[in-house]
Amino acid sequence: MKSSKLYTLLLLAICFYGLNSQAQQPTDCVNAITVCGDSEINLDVNGIGFQELSGLNNCSSQENNSLWLKVTLVTDGTLGFILTPESTSIVEDYDFFVFGPNRDCGNLGQAIRCSTTNPQAANQGNNLTGMNGSQTDTSEGPGAIGNSFVRWLDVSAGDTYYIVIDRPIGNSPFNLEWIGSAEFASPPTNESSSDLELNLSECDAVFPFDDFTTTFDLSVNTNLIAGTQTNVSVTYFESETDASIGSNPIIGLYTNTSNPQEVYAKITDDLTGCFEIVPFRLFVGTGANYPTPTDYRLCDNDADGDSSNGQVVFDLLIKNAEILDGQNENDLLITYHESMNDAEFDINPLPNLYYNDIPYNQEIFVRIENSENVNCFSVRSFNLIVLDAPESFNAEQIQCSDNNSAPFNLTNSNDELTGNQSDLITKFFLNFNDALNGTNAIVNETNFINTSNPQIVYVQVTNSTTECSSIAELTLRISTTSVNDSQILVCDDDGNEDGLHSFDLTESEPDILNGVPGTATIGYYENLDDAILENNPIATNYINEVPYSQTVYARVENDNNCYGIAEIELIVNELPDIESEELQYYCLNSFPESITLDSGIMDNANYAFLWSTGEITESIQVNETGSFTVEILNIATGCMKTRTIVVEPSNIATIESIEVNDASDNNIVTVLTNGEGVYEYALFDEFGSYTPYQTNNVFSNVLGGVYTVHVRDIKNGCGITTLDVFVIGFPKVFTPNGDGLNDTWNIKGVTPFFQANSKILIFDRYGKFIKELSPLGDGWDGTFNGQDLPVSDYWFEITLQDGRSIKDHFTLKR
Known part of the structure; x- marks a missing residue:
């Protein structure tokens, strides 16, 4: 509230929950809040304290939930206010009472202004109340009497008044707007440069070191807050409510109760009682606030003569860089200890090169100390973890070749090198030192050409999870032994005569394994390079990709090493080149004459024949209808194909009748026949063909005359049937x-x-x-x-x- 005008809002609240009934509250005259310019007061108050209004007002009311304010003016003028509940509900009912001027709490006298009008009962359009210059009455109420506003006060400089705000109905907080021409005294101001300047931080240097509580000297902020002002005092409180009413001030050193914690400074004008409340925060740290270092992992080694005891030498200084995180190493003192107690009390520091006492996993404590304040420190812990080196195994790989060099797929030995452990990975090197250091790895590990026979390459076997490694040896040898080639013949009888067929490659094994050790195994490949390097093996049930003739390769291994590589020629023999199905016709009217059925062979190869009639000639004679088959066998390839000839009947037509509709404008002749053939019809007169042959057996617009009907078989040309027909007609x-x-x-x-x-x-x-x-x-x-x-x-x-x-x-x- 500005000291020059009385229109700024004073924010206040009357609440009904969670308050300590024993605490001093501004519900009594003696605890009244001093109202000053620019003051913003937030309080949690409840109840009435002592009942002080009974019989002291003309508005027939008393305290219900009250708040006492003390107002002192520094200029002559008028004093009024407008009280506005935070809730606009008409049931929110606020009353007020004014005592003075210059009364004391023991002798208040009668209220000189009061209003206890109920806004709902008075049918008001709002729930506001107060004092203004447009009213003439000085008191009103209770209930429906009045309009909630009375005449404001004419005041003089130096006058003091007590104002009681009371809420008999409702639960809403309110705000207060001062109006009129008189002015309040101004409170002192906080002269610190910023709110952050007042925040206090301390290290938790009191045992126990991890409870985040310590002592603070709040008075270090007194001069910062008061600055150059005179006649002011600064006190400190745990709550804003205590500060507002001056209850329970903090005396001497203060131990925080939470972290961080907000406390309140109250700067008071000793002459006017006006005050300002300044919050600031207390922070407690455990010293240098650094994250917990990550665990320190090393792989077990034989530097101590035992590569499987879980103990190695750790260089603890390596962790310093992680702790410093780029800060100046002179700002901190870092020591390592075996126990929390040693770290907290800074005793028994560990040497920089530390051989862990507890195998495999040992917790180490690091003390991180401020180099300028040894009481300000942090303790963190991390684990010294010794990881097992993976077990690896020497291996040998034998490759097939007719000279002393061949391509090797080194990764084919991975299972043997790792003992079939899926979490181990391999890298290959030409010498031991490279393998030990992980440098100059062999790049073409799947197609490595040896330079000597035998040749040793070194293998770094690494656990993909722990990244620990061990070294194994892989010996490369060349085998010049040979195995037998083989051939598999099939006929192209899978329903698609395209030269492609499914082969059972195991049919070649009796040929290939003849004379080979009984423990040998075979893998199959499409080309020689894949067979040598064991890349892209093919299934034993294999469909050739090159029609009619293709060579694949069988790699024979003994004890997982190459013994020899054989060629397998896959031959797909063609079936006899014939039409598998044919349709012929037999004229039943020509019986017992015969027709010829042949095998349909189109080349000069040597074939054997077997007909369904039992005949074994290339062709046969038949004089009946039906289905006839012949099995045609290529004697050279053994491939057979079956030809089926279906003989269907045909016959000369039988004319059953001829229907004539004549002696009309449109003479029609219809020929009715039966028979096994397919027929065409024509009319012939004395001059020859009267109509061409047609498939329709009906003739229209036939002129009168004598005709011969011709019916011929077109299914198999079995002959023509004729019959005369007479058509009555006359010239027009x-x-x-x-x-x-x-x-x-x-x-x-x-x-x-x-x-x-x-x-x-x-x-x-x-x-x-x-x-x-x-x-x-x-x-x-x-x-x-x-x-x-x-x-x-x-x-x-x-x-x-x-x-x-x-x-x-x-x-x-x-």
Whole structure:
């Protein structure tokens, strides 16, 4: 709150939880909080202390949950305030009471201002209360009486007032805004350069050294806080509440209760009582605050004559760099000890080169001490761990070659070198020192060419987890022994005649292992390099990749070393070159004549034949239908293939009937047949082919006349069946002009053997009878009684022998 104006907020709280009822609280007049400019006060208060309001106010109330404030003015003017609850709920009810001026706690007199109006009962739009210049009344309430505001005070410089803030209903904190023209006294200020300057740090130099408590002299901050100010005093408190009400000040040296811990300095104006509260923090360290060093691991060795006792010499100074982490080594004193007690009391330091007493795992304690303050130190521990060197085994690798050098895959000996331990890895070197130091490793370890026979290479066998190593020897030798080659023949009978086939490579073993030690084993490879280096082995069930002929390699080993390499020739023989299936036809109407079935051979190789009929010739004669097979064996390769010939029946057609729909505008002939063949149909007249052959057995728009139906077998050419057919029809026009074409008119399709007794009558257009004709005669010449009749349409009536009657007309043209 600025000393020049009275409008700054004073932050206060009345709370109802977790407070020590024995602690001194500002709930009584004697503990009233002095309000000054720029003061910001935060309190946890509860209850009422002593009941001091009974009978001292005109607002009919008393203390419920109260807070006492003491206000001293330094200028004349007006004094008012606005109290605003943090919660806007209308049920939050705050009251206030003002005593003075210049009263003391033993003689307060009657309140000169008070308000106990309930905002909810008074139907107010808010829950604010206070004193301002627009009101005229000095007291109001209780309940619905009033509007929660009364007239502010006219004050003089030097006047002191007590203001009681009380909350009968609710639980919300509040803030207080001072209004009016009068001014408060200003509190003293904290003249330290920053809040961080007041923080205090100490080392935990009091036993026990790891409980993070020690003593602090808080008074070292007094001059920093007071600075050049006079008539001020500085006191220290554990809590802000204690500081606000001046309860339980810290006297003398202080031992912290938590780490870090916040404590409070209170700087008070001795003349006005105004104060400021300054928080700062206490920190307790265990000395030089460094992380715990990592464990120190070494691999067991034979420097002490025993490479498996779990004891080696550790150079402890190696850990100094990790502890210093780049800082000046002169700032710290680092010593190593066998126990925590030795480290804490700085006794019995270990030598820099330390031979561990406890095999394999020993805890070591390091004291990290501030070189300028020996009481400020840290103790950390780490483990001295001795790791087992892996067990390795010498090995020998024998390679096959016809001279003294060959490529070796050194890694093929890994299982033997490591004793089949999966967590061990190998590196190969030309000499022992390189292997010991891990330098100049052989790069081409999977394709290493030896330079002498035999040759020793050195192997660093390392545990991939611990990184500990041991050295083994690998002896390389050349073997010039030979083994027998072999050949495997198969027929291309797997359903795909492509020259590729599955081979059982073990079929070659009787040939290859003839004369070889009985303990020998075989591995198979696609090429010689892989066989030599044991790379990319292939399965014994192998499908060749080169059609018809391919060579693979068998590596014979004895005691896991190369004994010899054999070639295995894989041959895929072709099957006889034939069509596996054929379809032929036999004309049943030609029985007992025979047809020839042949084997379909297309080359001059030597073959043997076996037919399903039992015959063994290249071809056979049959006069029946059915399925016939012949097994064709290539005598040279032993490969066989089966040919199947299916003989299906065919036959000349049998004409069952011919249906004729004639004497109409669209004469239709339908031929009905049966038989085993596939048939085509045609009509022939006296001049030859009337229609071409067709697969449809129905003929449409057939002119009247006599025809021969031809039915031929096209399935196997078994022959043609014929039958005459008669179609009754008549011309629509005739031209009796003597040119020899259409000079007469008569019906067609009648023969002496078909409809010969039919009767034909001709009439003119008026129904006059003109002529009766015989269907077997020459026909009508267009005359009547020797006279030519005119061009016109003429009608006819036909009575066929089969009883049908036909009436229609035709045209005479000249």
